[in-house]
Amino acid sequence: MRVLRVRDFRLLWMARLVAGVGAGLLVVAIPAHVYAVTGSVMATGFTLAAEYLPVFLLGPYAGVWADRWDRRRLMIATDLVHVVSVAVVLLGRTPDTVWLVYLAMLGEGTAGVLFRPAAQAHTPAVVGTGELLKDANTLSAFTTGAIGLAAPPLGGLLYATAGADAVVGVAIGCYLLSALALSRTRSRASPVSVPSPLSRTPGRARHLSALLSRTRASARDRTVRTALQQAPATRVLLVVNGVYLLANAALTALLVPFAISRLDGSTGVGYLLSALGAGFLLGAPIIRHVQLSLRAAVSGGMALVAAAFFALFNAPSLLLALIAATLVGIPGVGVLVTVQTWVQRSTPGEILGRVSAVFLTVEAAVALLGALTGPLLAEGAGLTVALNAACTLTLGAAALALRLPRRASTPWTAGNAVQAD
Structure with missing residues (x-):
C-alpha cells in the first residue's frame, strides 16, 4: 500500500502491530493462568473487570493528555508501562498473590487507554487527511483483524506448551520492539504547547501541577x-x-x-x-x-x-x-x-x-x-x-x-x- 511508503507511518504501524500481538497473546493466557492458580471462574472474570476499569476512570482524561502532551513520547511511555505491568503477572503464582495479576491488568488497561487515542490522533499528523488516511485506517483494521484471529490462540498454545513465563516474555519483547519503533519516528510538535511533565527545569513540579489542573479543567470544559x-x-x-x-x-x-x-x-x-x-x-x-x-x-x-x-x-x-x-x-x-x-x-x-x-x-x-x-x-x-x-x-x-x-x-x-x- 502507498501509505507504507511514508516512513513515520510505517514505523507507527509496525509499533501498533507488535504491541497488538503482545496484547493478543495475553487474551487467553492470562485468564487461563488465573484459572489454573485459583480454580475459580469468578476470579478469572475479575481479570476482564480489571482491564475495563481504567477506561471508565481515565477515558476522558486520556484524550486531554493525547492533545496536550507529545503523542510520540506518550505512546513510548505507555509501551514501557505495558512492559512493567505484564512482568508483574509472574508474581501472581498462588491464590494469595493472584491480586498481583489484577494489579497488572489495571496497569495494562491504563496503558491501553492512554495509547489508543494518542495513536488515532497521531495518524492524521503523519499521513495527512487525504487519500492516505483511508489507506492507513484500512491497513490498521486489517492488521487488527489478523491479530485478533491469530494472536489469542497462539497465546493459548504457547501457554499450554511452555507456561505463563514464556507468554509474558514474548509479550514484553513485543512491547519493547514497539517502543523502539516509535522512538525512531520524527518528533512532531504537540497540538497545544504546554510545559512537559518530563521537563528538567527547576519548576518541574510546579509545571506538572499546572498541567494536571488544566487537564481536570479540560475534561470538564465545554x-x-x-x-x-x-x-x-x-x-x-x-x-x-x-x-x-x-x-x-x-x-x-x-x-x-x-x-x-x-x-x-x-x-x-x-x-x-x-x-x-x-x-x-x-x-x-x-x-x-x-x-x-x-x-x-x-x-x-x-x-x-x-x-x-x-x-x-x-x-x-x-x-x-x-x-x-x-x-x-x-x-x-x-x-x-x-x-x-x-x-x-x-x-x-x-x-x-x-x-x-x-x-x-x-x-x-x-x-x-x-x-x-x-x-x-x-x-x-x-x-x-x-x-x-x-x-x-x-x-x-x-x-x-x-x-x-x-x-x-x-x-x-x-x-x-x-x-x-
Whole structure:
C-alpha cells in the first residue's frame, strides 16, 4: 500500500502491530493462568473487570493528555508501562498473590487507554487527511483483524506448551520492539504547547501541577461538547456507534455458549471465531474500493451486519453458520473504518485526542454493558430470544443511522495527502 511508503507511518504501524500481538497473546493466557492458580471462574472474570476499569476512570482524561502532551513520547511511555505491568503477572503464582495479576491488568488497561487515542490522533499528523488516511485506517483494521484471529490462540498454545513465563516474555519483547519503533519516528510538535511533565527545569513540579489542573479543567470544559454540537454528523455518529457496539458486545458474549450448544461443541467455537476473523480480513481490502456517503456506509453496513448475524444464529448447519459468520466481518470492518476515518477527518487536530477518547470511552462502557446484559437476558428468556434481540438492536442502530446528514460526504474523499518518502 502507498501509505507504507511514508516512513513515520510505517514505523507507527509496525509499533501498533507488535504491541497488538503482545496484547493478543495475553487474551487467553492470562485468564487461563488465573484459572489454573485459583480454580475459580469468578476470579478469572475479575481479570476482564480489571482491564475495563481504567477506561471508565481515565477515558476522558486520556484524550486531554493525547492533545496536550507529545503523542510520540506518550505512546513510548505507555509501551514501557505495558512492559512493567505484564512482568508483574509472574508474581501472581498462588491464590494469595493472584491480586498481583489484577494489579497488572489495571496497569495494562491504563496503558491501553492512554495509547489508543494518542495513536488515532497521531495518524492524521503523519499521513495527512487525504487519500492516505483511508489507506492507513484500512491497513490498521486489517492488521487488527489478523491479530485478533491469530494472536489469542497462539497465546493459548504457547501457554499450554511452555507456561505463563514464556507468554509474558514474548509479550514484553513485543512491547519493547514497539517502543523502539516509535522512538525512531520524527518528533512532531504537540497540538497545544504546554510545559512537559518530563521537563528538567527547576519548576518541574510546579509545571506538572499546572498541567494536571488544566487537564481536570479540560475534561470538564465545554470544548468537546461545543465541537460535537457544531458537528451534527459526528454527534449522531457517537450515539449510533454506541447502540451498534452495545448490540455487538451482547452478540459477542453469546457466541461461545451458542457455538457450544448449537454447533460442534468447543470445536465449533474455534471454527466460528476463525470465520469471523476471516471475514474481517476479507472486508479490509474491499472497503478501500467502496465510495458511499457517510449515511449509506454506516446504515447499510450495520444493516448487513444485522442480517448476517440473523443468518448465523438461525443457520441449520455448521457450514451455513460459518458462511454467515464470514459475512458478518466484511461489512463490520467497513463500519469500523468509516466511523474512525470520519472522526479523524471532521475533528480539529487540537481536540482530536479528546474526541477520540469520548468515542473510546463510550465503546468501553457499552461493551461492558452488552457483555453483562446479553447473558442476563439469555438466562431469563433463553438463548434464542437473547440472540435475536441483539440482532434486532443492531438493525435498530442501522435505522438510527438514517438520521445522519444525507449529503455528508464519504470520509475519504476530501483533504490533502502527504507525500511519501
